[in-house]
Amino acid sequence: MIAWDGPAGRVLPVVTAPAPVLSAVGAEVDPCSPEIVQLAADLVATMRVSPGCVGLAAPQVGVGAQVFCVDVTGHPKASTTHGVFVLCNAKVIEASRWKAGREGCMSVPDLTGDVKRAGRVVVSATLPGSGEPVTVTTDAFEARALQHEIDHCAGKLFLDRVAGAHAVYQRKVYL
Amino acid sequence: MHELAITVIGPDRPGIVADVSEALAAVGANLTDSTMTRLRGHFTMTLICTGPSPAEAEAAIGTLSGVVTQVRQVSPETYASSGEPYVVSVHGADRLGIVAAVTRVVAAAGGNITDLSTRLAGTLYVLVAEIDLPPAAADELAEQLAVAGAELGVEVTLRRAEPEIL
Numbered sequence: 001m002i003a004w005d006g007p008a009g010r011v012l013p014v015v016t017a018p019a020p021v022l023s024a025v026g027a028e029v030d031p032c033s034p035e036i037v038q039l040a041a042d043l044v045a046t047m048r049v050s051p052g053c054v055g056l057a058a059p060q061v062g063v064g065a066q067v068f069c070v071d072v073t074g075h076p077k078a079s080t081t082h083g084v085f086v087l088c089n090a091k092v093i094e095a096s097r098w099k100a101g102r103e104g105c106m107s108v109p110d111l112t113g114d115v116k117r118a119g120r121v122v123v124s125a126t127l128p129g130s131g132e133p134v135t136v137t138t139d140a141f142e143a144r145a146l147q148h149e150i151d152h153c154a155g156k157l158f159l160d161r162v163a164g165a166h167a168v169y170q171r172k173v174y175l
Numbered sequence: 176m177h178e179l180a181i182t183v184i185g186p187d188r189p190g191i192v193a194d195v196s197e198a199l200a201a202v203g204a205n206l207t208d209s210t211m212t213r214l215r216g217h218f219t220m221t222l223i224c225t226g227p228s229p230a231e232a233e234a235a236i237g238t239l240s241g242v243v244t245q246v247r248q249v250s251p252e253t254y255a256s257s258g259e260p261y262v263v264s265v266h267g268a269d270r271l272g273i274v275a276a277v278t279r280v281v282a283a284a285g286g287n288i289t290d291l292s293t294r295l296a297g298t299l300y301v302l303v304a305e306i307d308l309p310p311a312a313a314d315e316l317a318e319q320l321a322v323a324g325a326e327l328g329v330e331v332t333l334r335r336a337e338p339e340i341l
Contacts, residue, residue, distance in 0.1 A: 148341040166290070
């Protein structure tokens with residue numbers, strides 16, 4: 001089980017580009033340290049209060065660290081889901097079934113872009129608190145979310161991966 | 176502070192974007208939104224910038240050789256496009272009036288085209304447009320596009336382009 005089961009967190013403000021922290025490579029962390037467990041809890045708390053948010057990485061709350069949370073439960077494009085979880089020091093170790101899709105980001109609120117992502121990934125990471133190593137195999141929307149968050153931890157935004165000069169769009173104002 | 180709309184068109188060559196943008200930077204023009212592309216070998220650039228007066232901008236880029244430029248003062252954006260994002264794709268044998276017919280159908284459905292490009296490759300004509308549609312207008316528009324496509328002898332698809340916010 002990789003489901004998050006930690007202390008209550010604080011809701012932190014989400015930083016937006018061009019904040020330098022979003023473009024810096026996050027530090028590897030000690031997943032057992034109390035600060036990282038608190039950070040994990042804060043990420044989950046912040047994700048939960050943000051409408052439509054399915055993942056949040058530490059750089060998005062101003063912390064340059066390789067920690068992120070994901071929760072795609074109930075999303076129409078999700079297939080495999082692992083509920084709410086937090087990963088530290090995550091790396092993609094296998095990626096296949098590449099597919100283009102349009103994505104946006106809470107840290108780039110006014111733009112979206114077409115980005116190719118693997119439709120199936122295997123990710124290795126450690127869990128906050130226990131420090132237990134885990135391997136997460138997933139697909140579809142959860143795979144896209146994992147790649148997006150792992151990119152944040154590496155100082156990359158979807159803007160670094162857009163498919164071409166005409167693949168960045170103004171985010172629409174919904175009626 | 177002036178807001179200017181500038182167009183630059185000419186035969187494409189390496190360095191043309193650098194020449195235009197350098198000349199504009201030299202008179203303090205800050206480029207905001209711009210699009211630059213090659214259309215059948217012609218370099219085309221349309222941009223909005225803020226800073227210099229129209230006369231200053233004209234003087235800066237008017238001396239560039241081999242290009243046609245136009246500078247016009249505009250007012251800041253007042254119409255914010257809204258609605259649900261869709262993409263229209265059209266492809267088929269080239270003939271007169273494809274863009275006119277397809278975009279008229281989109282307009283009649285209350286759709287606003289926010290980006291559009293066309294390419295002619297041999298006899299194949301391709302149109303791709305980004306449009307914003309009023310809520311619940313898509314199904315009817317898809318039917319009307321199918322009718323227009325059949326009349327034109329081209330394939331038309333309408334698909335949702337909603338981004339996933341991560």
